[in-house]
Amino acid sequence: MLTSTSFPTPSRRSLSMTSTASTYLDAVVHRSTRRMDPDGFRINWRDAPRKGKFFPGVEDLSLDRIVPPDDGDITAFGLGSLSQMLKDTYAEGNRRLAIHCNSDVDDLPRYGTSSHARGTASGGARYPVSIYLVAGPGSGLTPGVYYYNTYHHSLQRLLVGDQTGRVAAALGHDTVANQYLVLGIKYWQNSFKYHNFCFHAVSMDIGTVTHAWREWAAERGMRLVPHLWFDEADLAAMLSVEGDQEGIFAVVPLGAAISRPAPWSGDSQTFGREIERSRTTRTFPMVVDMQAATAEGGRARPTAGALQQAAAPTQPAGDFFPLEKAEAPACGFREALVRRRSSFGRFVSQPMRQASLAALLEAGLSGGSYPCDASQAMPMSVMQLYVFVNHVEGIPPGSYLYDSRRRGLIRVDGRAPGEFLQKHYALENYNVEQAGAVIVPAVRGHAVIDAVGDRGYRLTSAAVGAATQAVYLAAATLAGVGCGAALGFDNAAYIDRLGLASNGVVPLIMIMVGAERAARANFRSEIL
Structure with a gap:
């Protein structure tokens, strides 16, 4: 068992908006209207x-x-x-050779631009x-x-x-x-x-x-x-x-x-x-x-309870929809690592099983708790999962907050989200309306930075990444359920839609889940 010596308590900032990390977080949230790429920036794929x-x-x-x-x-x-x-x-x-809707599909057969499966997801x-x-x-x-x-x-x-x-x-x-x-x-x-x-x-x-x-x-x-x-x-x-x-x-x-x-x-x-x-x-x-x-701030490890001030806000009032018991996995963990992939446009507008959504939400929130050396500083309620429902059995389309204690969804907006989701998605590799649901991990990012300093940005991002990986792997264990995570969405629009401006909660990634086509063109790439 490793024991540790306490580092000095991190200094508190009077205003998160004065910190480098909080300024960067704002830039991320508003990048749809204030571009982050430098003037004249172009990707040089030949020199990648x-x-x-x-x-x-x-x-x-x-x-x-x-x-x-x-x-x-x-x-x-x-x-x-x-x-x-x-x-x-x-x-x-395994070599990735399946036909899908991502922009790199034409390059996959070529050796120099080939892609291979990995058990772990990665941004881009x-x-x-x-x-x-x-x-x-x-x-x-x-x-x-x-x-x-x-x-x-x-x-x-x-x-x-x-x-x-x-x-x-x-x-x-x-x-x-x-x-x-x-x-x-x-x-x-x-x-x-x-x-x-x-x-x-x-x-x-x-x-x-x-x-x-x-x-x-x-x-x-x-x-x-x-x-x-x-x-x-x-x-x-x-x-x-x-x-x-x-x-x-x-x-x-x-x-x-x-x-x-x-x-x-x-x-x-x-x-x-x-x-x-x-x-x-x-x-x-x-x-x-x-x-x-x-x-x-690397040596200033957070002390016990330091992140209590960044705990998720009180759950809103709203209609409650209990979820069915979470669906049991159809395969083991190592098999899930082999099966894990992004759906890339293979969703179909068929209702996904309610029990499947319950399993994905349980996995995502568990992953987002992110046990680490700062766990003593973290209340379990730092992360929340919001859910845009398009096609889920027994749940009306709308926007919801996942209530893990009662194992159900609290409705925060009753409008069907399909058109909104597609409008505020920046890429062309998904028809977001076809996804059964979109899970959105959200954290009070500025409050975390206030509590533990700029290094808190790394902690927040790691927790969101862990939640995303957990949902990917849970989806890989469920029959007929696809998953795809993306960062190319308008965070500020999501804040407005979910009513989060007053409590400082920031949506940080979108995870699309839902039913996939049963017949998909692919290759037995493991023998190549």
Whole structure:
């Protein structure tokens, strides 16, 4: 069991509107009327970065060869369980070749623009999370720092020497694990496409990844706790990354702990240096500012009850519609990771089962609770789930708030939302009216930032990402139910429609769910 030493209490800001993170959140909310992209910005697909880092000359240590998939004790976090977890959640899997309505469908048959399934969702499918393994004595590897290569399901050793004590010190822990997963975000991997909006998208990816890991471990009786508060500058120095290029967002301790930190002597040998594919790279001012602002408070871990002031507001009065008992999953968790995908225009205007919606809402709210190193500061009611109902058995079309205590929906607006949803959707890959429902995780974002500082933006985004991943995986276990998440909607219009302006609640993502076509063109891509 890891224990921790308390960091200093974060300073409170008198007005959230003066903070970098709150200013950025406002920019995200109003980007439909005040564009976030720089003047003259164009996506240069020919010079796009890789979906992962490239370290030439660094040996690949194949995890399948080091640890056969069926070997090892899966109830303890050794190398075998680590290998299987990474493969199930973040390695590239089956080739994506199904016909759908997303803009990249014409490019999928070409090798250079191919797409592969992964168990974890990612904003814009760019997968910018850099996964580093810091291995110590007893981990089954030579102590050092390794990069996880998602293309080959392999580890690349970047640095030799036991760094686990250094990571424990950065976390403020008085015990040390024998290995850690450190999660960075390489901004250019996403910002080349999403410019200043990048930070909003990539910070949710931390939630999708860590939620998948947490659930994978829980199925085997193990507990993983992501840590979002630590000395970020020291870990960035350990990994030789520059702050404006890559932020260090999370640390996940693995394996057994010892009572005293292993000493870090400072002696190490560096092997790997990344080579970028893009000939021309650039930074974006809002992303640089957000990285600096959210990194600054890394050592100020929130104290107990610090987020109580950001709790969700009192539920509104309105007609109540109880939901049927949640539908039981039709497959296990690992199978759900294989099945997970985005629907991309495959919804049909048929009523979805009420029990299916109940299962998705339960999963989403559970994921959004996001157990982490700040859990002692978080009331369960920080996140709310709003639901736009188009086609659900026994529920009239309208806008609702999910009431988890009573297991039902509170109506907040009785107008059919289909036309509204399509009008305020910026992309062309979904007819939103055909979705059975649209689930909208919402948080009092400015209140969170007021309570714990700018780094609270990362916590909020991670929780929303976790809720999204939970809904995706729940949908994958239900027969005939599709799912697709998107950030391309008008947040301000949603605030007006749901009546949220007075209580500071901000809708942060839209998750479309509903019945899909029974017959879909596809390929047996697992044999390619």
